[in-house]
Amino acid sequence: GAGVSQSPSNKVTEKGKDVELRCDPISGHTALYWYRQSLGQGLEFLIYFQGNSAPDKSGLPSDRFSAERTGGSVSTLTIQRTQQEDSAVYLCASSFQGAPMTEAFFGQGTRLTVV
Amino acid sequence: DQQVKQNSPSLSVQEGRISILNCDYTNSMFDYFLWYKKYPAEGPTFLISISSIKDKNEDGRFTVFLNKSAKHLSLHIVPSQPGDSAVYFCAASTGNQFYFGTGTSLTVIP
Numbered sequence: 001g002a003g004v005s006q007s008p009s010n011k012v013t014e015k016g017k018d019v020e021l022r023c024d025p026i027s028g029h030t031a032l033y034w035y036r037q038s039l040g041q042g043l044e045f046l047i048y049f050q051g052n053s054a055p056d057k058s059g060l061p062s063d064r065f066s067a068e069r070t071g072g073s074v075s076t077l078t079i080q081r082t083q084q085e086d087s088a089v090y091l092c093a094s095s096f097q098g099a100p101m102t103e104a105f106f107g108q109g110t111r112l113t114v115v
Numbered sequence: 116d117q118q119v120k121q122n123s124p125s126l127s128v129q130e131g132r133i134s135i136l137n138c139d140y141t142n143s144m145f146d147y148f149l150w151y152k153k154y155p156a157e158g159p160t161f162l163i164s165i166s167s168i169k170d171k172n173e174d175g176r177f178t179v180f181l182n183k184s185a186k187h188l189s190l191h192i193v194p195s196q197p198g199d200s201a202v203y204f205c206a207a208s209t210g211n212q213f214y215f216g217t218g219t220s221l222t223v224i225p
Binding site for chain 2: 004006033035040041042043044045048056059091093103104105106107108109
């Protein structure tokens with residue numbers, strides 16, 4: 001497709017289980033971002049990938065969160081030992097470059113519910 | 116610590132009137148500002164942006180105003196249409212990161 005694709009669109013998991021969220025960015029986009037939106041909160045930056053550079057992980061809330069980007073394209077966000085406070089909509093975005101002048105295009109998000 | 120704030124969680128406007136959505140920020144290093152629009156069950160879509168070197172940017176019915184001294188940003192929609200009903204996020208960036216507000220839900224009443 002032409003846009004950013006995320007899967008699954010919804011995920012319900014039990015507390016303590018691990019989950020993987022997938023993002024397929026727009027072809028050719030070198031920058032990829034993960035954000036999450038918790039209830040009543042703004043979009044919270046998690047991690048940023050730009051080309052072959054080391055990712056900016058400064059937004060990851062704990063060491064239970066990790067992300068990979070294979071081959072400069074698809075990215076996977078992994079949350080280990082999920083907690084109820086991890087429940088949120090996780091959004092992926094991509095752009096041609098990481099410069100602030102470039103607008104990022106978002107996927108539809110994955111709604112994660114930890115029960 | 117919320118660096119970008121949208122203090123109005125919701126706004127209702129009559130069709131044809133002007134919608135004004137406000138946004139405040141705290142970091143004077145932000146050099147680029149964006150507005151995103153989000154429909155339910157969809158990701159945010161880019162709407163309009165403005166560089167910190169400008170104070171106004173217009174695109175059709177949408178105009179963004181930037182007041183750097185007040186650290187304030189606003190989005191004007193004129194005339195408002197029912198299809199504009201959505202959640203609007205203000206965002207600011209410096210370097211590689213975007214900082215988003217909590218969003219304002221706009222309802223345009225036919």
